[in-house]
Amino acid sequence: MQTRGAIVRQAPGKYEVVDLDLDDPRSDELQVKMVASGMCHSDDHIATGDIPVGVYPMAGGHEGAGIVTKAGNNSKGIKEGDHVVFSFLPSCGHCRWCAQGMQNLCDLGAGILAGPRWTDPTSYRLHLAGTDTPVGQMCGISTFLETTVVSADSAVKVPDDIPLDVACLVGCGVGTGWGSAVNSANVQPGHTVIIMGIGGIGINAVQGAAHAGASNVIAVDPVAFKREKAQELGATHAVETMEEATELAKQFTNGQGADSTIVTVGVIKSEHVGQAMGSIRKAGTCVVTALGNMTDVGVPISLADLTLSQKRLQGALFGASNPNWDILRQLQLYREGVLKLDELVTKTYKLDDIGQGYQDMHDGKNIRGVIKYDA
Template sequence: MVRTRGVVVREVPGKFEVVDLDVEDPRPDEVQVELVASGMCHSDDHHVTGDIPPAMFPFALGHEGAGIVTKVGGPNRKGLREGDHVVLSAIPSCGNCRWCMTGRQNLCNLAAGILAGPRWTDGTFRLHEPDGTPVGQHCGISTFVETTTVSVDSCVKIDDDIPLEVACLVGCGVSTGWGSAVNAAGVRPGDTVVVMGIGGIGINAVQGARHCGAGQIIAVDPVEMKREKAQEFGATHAASSMEEATELAKQFTDGQGADATIVTVGVMRPEYVTQGLAATRKAGTCVVTAVGAVGEHAVQMNLHELTLAQKSLVGALFGATQSTWDIPRLLQLYRAGALKLDELVTRTYSLDDIAQGYRDMHDGKNIRGVIRYRS
């Protein structure tokens, strides 16, 4: 057992609370990881506001992290050893279910338990408060905890020369945004792409569209700083509203509209689906990656247009990526200078400053905030 510190939420709506925690030693096919850095994804804020409430409280947050293995629970099927550098994937992959076996690791059956709290294998816990109260682990990893015990299903070993303070970002945000363009939208060379919402996900959808050779990439955000940043990452144009972006897309496509529209706003609303489909040409694709309140059900769309214009409306979880393949691949692109990671980090924070970091996110000051635990 190791005493550590981490961030929990105790109710919804709630707050980010930094507390002492006890971390159990790893069991078979588990490792203990000392975090170096964790990205501050909007999804964790959803669990605090109650948009997506966890199944139990207290619940330790964080799902986008990287660190160093400090202890192993004996032999494990991934061959991880002490000293290995790992990215912790927001979506675990068992490698054996129908989805993993057919190249869709992002839909692994283990993902059904990522908001439940206990370990999905046997219902036990690895985190406790000092008085013994069980603490749930977000995605089974809880990267807002200085030292965490995780399943090897959530670990992707990476090369030691990749800086962990930026490698953490591919555990969720980079993979989700990049994959939304590359995998879910299927962007092709010369396409016109609209990216709606330029935060930690949207900025990487821009990078993914650029990677695919899109001809025009229109970044949409009401915040000027984010529009400017998007153009540094490959956007060819920027707009402050979807109305403006839709008109731009039509200008580039002889009045047709975008080949792909990718919705990556911070908090999803039904009207954004309507706007995304309206911006998309016939036989085009509107990808919905953003999430909002679990109670949001009603979406108004023109069903006549959906059918006769043969548009596709597609949901994208984790960018339809495969963590064991795509995380190392993205880091190779970073090493080759073809993927920007360092530039994504607007500001770093200590664990104690996490609430300020999320205030900065809401105020439109950050593309991505990162918690740094050690150098």
């Protein structure tokens, strides 16, 4: 069939909407009519070239939800008409990492930026309309498409009564931020937590820290609108700089520093990690969730402080989530009114307005922009 989607032809580049030829689903695959897609900063990293991919053109989008229109054989019980949320990280269910309850580290994830199917480097489901030119799929799903074909390993069936235009957010941003606080930082009741950067990830780290019982949740962002949103969704304090946040944390902890600091800035630099490590107490945790230029190496931290203060520097991929469990768990929390999803969506866009959506993100106008395909 033919569909429309947003692709980047090169990096640096910009998303453009084009006609595409889409193959039918094969065994273990699903065809899904998209309902909504979150506009995550990671897809912008693809356009800027901060995150290199294996092939261009590349169809973007990795945070989405839709309705299954066709199901191949062996599609894990998912059938036509089912509502699904995509996990941008697939989980096979039987590799070492899945078996140990670390689905976010599934071996299949090694191929999500390559473009073709991770099981066959020559196998594509997308081509430029009327040509033999293959088009890669971001994370094997490409949610910036009106209709897409994905592996069943990337789909989680969700209840029909949950609106997909907000459910899509748990496929990346919510789980990544919430899990960074709850799982990776192991926030406990009474903790003091700093969240550095309040975008689509940071705002959910705020929610996670508050949900875990932190007494002080300090949001840091230079944009006043984002500081206000953070306080609406659980932050007890919101400041412009890490210097202010570090001083506040020390005031709350008799000079010790934050129990944890979570780095969720839009484009990470080494100095962000240095500031975060300097803000935490002895035996505190610095969680690095943000991404930037993938070739950057080195962070300005004191090795003596790392050792003698017994601090922990912790990376976080998808907030150390197990998507087949955590996506459903987070949607249940949404049902119960504990986890806020509707409030995360600043503005919705049509697919053709994707460029404006990312411009709004760069201008600090959005917590999360969402593409709605029925708009």
